[in-house]
Amino acid sequence: MSPKKLKVAILGAGLIAPNHAAGFQEVPDLAQVVAVCDINRESAENLATLFDARVCTDYRELLADPEIDLVDVLLPHNLHYPVAMDVIRAMKHLLLEKPVAVTYQQSMEIYEAAKKARIHFGVAENTRFIRAYVEAEKIIKAGKLGDITLVRTFLPANERVRLSSNKCWGKKAGFGGGALIDSGPHTFYLLKWLFGEVRELVAFTSQLYKVDSEVEDNADVRGKLACGADFLSSFTFTAEIPHSERLEVYGTTGSLIVDQLVNPPVKFYAEPVDFDGMPLKGPEYDPLGWHYFSIVEEVKDFVRTVVEDRPPTVNPLDCCYAVNVIEKAYESAKNGNKLIQV
Ligand SMILES: NC(=O)c1ccc[n+]([C@@H]2O[C@H](COP(=O)([O-])OP(=O)(O)OC[C@H]3O[C@@H](n4cnc5c(N)ncnc54)[C@H](O)[C@@H]3O)[C@@H](O)[C@H]2O)c1
Incomplete structure (x- = not known):
């Protein structure tokens, strides 16, 4: 039946x-x-x-x-x-x-x-369903990068129109904050999925676009992951480029770069003199389609x-966890970029 x-x-x-x-x-x-x-x-x-x-x-x-x-x-x-x-x-x-x-x-x-x-x-x-990250996971979890030493993420978006014209996007009362609460769930889910938990962090927020908006439109969160690697995650609502995502993973035996605006979008670098890198099979360059x-x-x-x-x-618990990290990041930014244990 x-x-x-x-x-x-x-x-x-x-x-x-x-x-x-x-x-x-x-x-x-x-x-x-x-x-x-x-x-x-x-x-x-x-x-x-x-x-x-x-x-x-x-x-x-x-x-x-x-x-x-x-x-x-x-x-x-x-x-x-x-x-x-x-x-x-x-x-x-x-x-x-x-x-x-x-x-x-x-x-x-x-x-x-x-x-x-x-x-x-x-x-x-x-x-979890972005093909570039699904392929990246295979390389990372197969240990091809060795011990991970540094992870950098960047989520650029252009939300100027929404921040000024929409009743709630630029308002704390509508969206609970700005770039951090909006884009942070993706990044802190990604870090948890690929590398494990965040151990400690420091956060910086700023508001470049003040017309009709009251939320942070730029944020940087940096700190240590429980696996021992450093991380730096940047978020912006004011980038004059198409919505994109970038992930850089540096390890003791190789590195991986994902960038949805670059063709090919995922490359593996085996050593410091590997200038060309090796494109990962699978994810196609599709700057409009990858997100959809x-x-x-x-x-x-x-x-x-x-x-x-x-x-x-x-797992919804991993998404709740991401909100926990974002909350700590807001706490750090509000308290003079204080170092916070997560
Ligand atoms: N996964 C992603 O990459 C991604 C991308 C964009 C948005 N989102 C998320 O999707 C959600 C919606 O974002 P959006 O960009 O579509 O926002 P939006 O502002 O374009 O749409 C929100 C809609 O909700 C309606 N609405 C507001 N109050 C309502 C109510 N009480 N009852 C019924 N309708 C009501 C509004 O009229 C509007 O049409 C947010 O949580 C956002 O973070 C996720």
Whole structure:
């Protein structure tokens, strides 16, 4: 007998919603989007036409609907906690965009509540599905870089328009902060996945763009990983280049560089005089597609998680952990770049 098709509601029809929608469209035998909710009816209607889904502007309508099995929450960060808790209370499966919540405590409350309610809970952390990182993991975990000594990450984005025109992106009350709470979940998930926990950190934040914005648009976090390597993670909302990601891993026997704006995007360097490096087979240069496809894969993985009744590939606890690191980074920046143990 074929498994029951999941009835899905998408909650929040903003920028990232079409990517999630594409994920559900790729598994038509397993899931069907039946409702789209957004306080902006027009946004909800535009997305709903992809599925012939119904539209609402009050998410409580979704929760009261016994037909809906899964709610995909794509809302401003400060709404993650209250809405996620409501979804869990309504006993719907929950896919929640990053960050889990704006504090570690709220993140863990969501995790515990989902566990108690025995619903499937997934965090839409696309990092785990970025092909360049999946290939990088194989090289790192095979020990080809030797002992890791230094890890550097960089997440550049251009959010000037959103910071000035949107009611919540530039406001602490809407997004819980700026570049750090928005991009940090990806980086601190990535570090945990590939190298293990952060031991200690120091953070620096700045606000270059002050018009209509009150959040940090640049941040640097540096410190030590539990494996002994140094790390430096930089985030910017003010880079005049396409959204991208860069990872540099330096080890005692080799190095690896991932850069989504470089062709090829992943190269392995075996020794100091290896000027050319060796491209890793698999990840193609696709500066527009790498991000989109990783989100499609993350959505499909969560649908399969529910249908197959198995844990999601991304452990939500690792995403809660990332929020913990971000919270410590804010604490360091607020206290004169104090060294904080994580
Ligand atoms: N994985 C990634 O790389 C990635 C990229 C972009 C965004 N995101 C995440 O996705 C989430 C949404 O981001 P976005 O870029 O789509 O934001 P957005 O501002 O474009 O969209 C948010 C939508 O939520 C709607 N909304 C606000 N309050 C609501 C309410 N009470 N009820 C119903 N709808 C409401 C808004 O009208 C808007 O359409 C965030 O958590 C963000 O961090 C992740």
